[in-house]
Amino acid sequence: MTDFDELFAVAWPRLLRTTYAVTGDRQLAEDALQSAFAKAYAAWPRVSRADDPVAYVRRIALHAAIAQQRRASVRRETTIPALPEDHARSGEDALLQRDEVWTAVASLPPRQRAVVVLRYYEDLSEREIAETLGCRPGTVKSQAAAALSSLRARLGDAAPLTGDRP
């Protein structure tokens, strides 16, 4: 097994979950991540020397996914008036869609949603999130504050988790 193979095996599951959480689109997440790993392989001599090859793949995947999502939204707006409900959702996806917190996160604007996922799922610092999203730490801070404000208004601090309900 090569170093690249090892990176792929170790990083694929977590990065797919992250990309899915940011985009909310399973196929889009898989395609973006697959493409990111292909790019990493193409530049492997350099990527393998980086301090954190996973961060490289994560950055490429999220950038591609968010850009593709924006393009897809344009096509949907111009060609398909409405998507069928529960479009191509698996059982697990459907469970997630019923989770109160997940639904609230999914309603955030794309960049705020990415900041929340990277902070609370990937446990990245503001600086790491800024590097991942290609923006400034100040932007991460303001986006995080806006996201938490929206989520607090929607969920409240005291509301129980879906799983805690009787």
Next chain:
Amino acid sequence: MTLEDRLARSLHEGLARLDVPPGDLDGARRAGGRLRRRRRVVAAVVAAAVAVTGLGVLAWDREADDRVTDPAGSGSWQRMDDAPVPGRAMPLAGWTGEEALFVGGDLEPCPPAADCVVPSVPARDGAAYDPDAQEWRVIAEAPVPMGYWFRTTMVDDTMVIVGDGRWWAYDAGDDAWTRLPAPPAPTEDTGSISSADGRVLAMSRRGRVQVLDLAARTWSELPAAPRRLVGAVVATDDGVVVSGPTRGDGTGVVAQIWDGSSWSEVPVPQRNSFRHWTGERLVELDPQRGADGERAGGILDPATREWSPLPDRLTDSAGGGWSVNAAEGPLILGWGYLYDDRDGSWARQAPRPEAAQTEGVSAVWADGRVIVFGGVDSSAQSYEPVSQAWAWRP
């Protein structure tokens, strides 16, 4: 349980339930291998084509020994491969998050003191540089020549350009150009544009702020500001800021702030308009003073409406003898210095390498490094534009 705890728990538990299929390792290796081969072939073919046409590219192979293996650099400017397109001055520049884009520019810049009866020739082509892969690619040719006087802003990986009264978008992901709808009112080619959250802001000739929703390809207009300014528009977290002079002699600069429901006005004791948002403050990095002592640049916090002068730490008029201008977040390169708005510090820009051109370069921040492309070899009698590229990581 705090909201932050709920988020962490819900995301971890929810995503753990997600069925994750194994990725296609062989597919990634095959696609990556094809990508690697395609990049080599494209570079070789383009280099050969450029050499045959004899256009003003500095020798593609001659400088090979000067190239470096890591464009991140180590405190000094590092020479990268020349771009696989003809040399040019002042191309439009932008950063997609993955590639530095350089589009158009002047193929035959006018030498100083020449009469230049023949107008300059803008380029339609361009190139993109991936600093991680250290590779150039030639991008799709633009529908029209892209002059150095055009204005551009980035929306994710799309470069939005306005010039000669027309609006264009180059999608780096699709490597494709599209013409955008014209705004309701004409814009000045030399007027400022900026972007935020997928929207592009532009000033009309009547001084109105027009807003392009790039995804929807539709324009809207902000309510008229109390004062009609011919200046710059910038999107900030605290609203849209339009700044410019109120008097005919260019003095009396004010900033008008649209907070989403109303306009307010702040006088700013400086000569220039604000063109850069750091993420926290507006900064106009011009350390000069007029004969009356008035400052050219300054800093404005649109949230508090507080203006402050630039920290006065310059000890001479030029920091590095190379006019490279680029801004990204709190880091602003200009006047031969690197200004960091996080702590108000000035640092000298790395000195210009002897082989680098002094005039007509374009620069862009690219993931923590500055990439410079193009320029004019003013030492040569021919005043030839070049395809040189340099990188510096402060």
